[in-house]
Amino acid sequence: MTIVKYMTLFYNQFMISYAPLWDTLKRKGISTYALIHKHGISSATIDRLKKGAGISTAKLDDLCAILDCRVEEIIVYIK
Numbered sequence: 001m002t003i004v005k006y007m008t009l010f011y012n013q014f015m016i017s018y019a020p021l022w023d024t025l026k027r028k029g030i031s032t033y034a035l036i037h038k039h040g041i042s043s044a045t046i047d048r049l050k051k052g053a054g055i056s057t058a059k060l061d062d063l064c065a066i067l068d069c070r071v072e073e074i075i076v077y078i079k
Contacts, residue, residue, distance in 0.1 A: 015078045018049045021063070024073045030066070039066045 025031070035041040041062065048055055063074050 015052070016054070017076050017078050018052060018074065020072065020076050021049060021074045024067055024069055028067055028069075035063075035066065041066070 025035075032046050036043050036046060039062075041059070045055055045059055060071055060074060064071055067073070
């Protein structure tokens with residue numbers, strides 16, 4: 001088995017989901033447009049969030065500060 005196949009199998013077993021982020025944005029009345037243009041979150045980061053890709057803990061910290069929320073309101077771990 002190649003390393004790529006092994007890593008794909010491993011990562012498909014565990015997942016961080018950004019589903020809570022979209023609910024938090026809606027509840028707080030903040031759009032992704034505002035995150036980009038008002039708060040300086042890059043469009044690449046928004047794209048990564050939409051695709052469920054990884055982001056840095058620094059970006060998680062930025063989002064928590066912008067949204068005045070806890071990390072649990074942005075991400076959830078799904079086994």
